[in-house]
Amino acid sequence: MTEEEIQATYSVQFSSLDEQILQLESELYRHQFLSGDRQHVVVHLLALRLIELARGCRLLAKAGLAAANASLGRQCLEVGFKLKAICNGKATPEDFFNQEIISREKSRSWVLKNPSALAVLSPELRDSLHQESQEASGKKLKEIKPYEWAERAEEVEVHLFAYSTLSDFVHSGPVSLGHIFDVKSNGQIYMQTGPSDYLIDSVIEGTCHCLASSANAIQKMFCDDPSAAPAQKASP
Incomplete structure (x- = not known):
């Protein structure tokens, strides 16, 4: 599969990812994050890291770099667990x-x-x-292990079915190598070296979920804080 074919085949998924990135950026813009509030500082830092990683997933997926994309997708989930747990007060800065x-x-x-x-x-x-x-x-x-961050973030299912699967790519385990290895009928081995769309759907879906749940968690954090004031919009 070529890079052009990947971008054409998964155009809807890439559009959804772009939309969720913009949604989280908008949520950061809507609220006033105070430097004297440690929760605000950590949440804002984690949100910026998540946006950076999500953009990286988009670039790697479009280039067909499946293993790197899966590894980055796993990082997105871990950042999301921490951000959401701190937003909902189940973990502290x-x-x-x-x-x-x-x-x-x-x-x-x-x-x-x-x-x-x-x-x-x-x-x-x-x-x-x-x-x-x-x-x-x-x-x-x-x-606090990753599973406990997920538990505090109320994302146990995501940890079990997405994070754990993608972890094999971070450690270059045997499962992560399976999609590039094949054996022909005559016994000759074949290694895929070109662009691959392996797990694109899963990684983008997980990253979109992570972005959306993080945006919702930030919104709720400010709604639950009666002293929080909305951010002032910049003058045109």
Whole structure:
């Protein structure tokens, strides 16, 4: 399948994706996101990341880069889970930021426990890591796995049937390679190297759902906040 054939065959899906991107952008424009409100800041950042990833899905799908498109589609879903969970109050901005602290602690702990890793570090960096470890000790931070983000976002079904399927492409698992591999009747293997429309429908559908549910979650977040004021429209 050529890139031109993909764009012609899936023109309706691409139009739907463009429409949902515009809808989320419009929702960001309609509301006043305050720098002093951590929920506003995190939600706005995640929405911008989701829009960027969705545009990437559109470009990759049109180019027939199926595996890359599936990987990016999975990222869209994960961002959407976090955004919606924070919008609906089932997770806090602190929960979001703490994931970075937890991730850094895991890496630091591994280095500090491995003499071969410590040996290549400068004395200053080793001392810094030890100090960070001492400062972090005693802090009880909760790691939130993707499934729990989906659960808090009330998107468990999406995680089970879409996110889990696309995860195989992120890790280059055997399932993600199946669509490019075939065996001819004479036993000769065939590898597809050209543009592919594999999973375009599923990835775009999932991304559209993610964009729409995120826009709805942002709208509800502001409706539930009586102190929120609508954004002022820019002068023409």
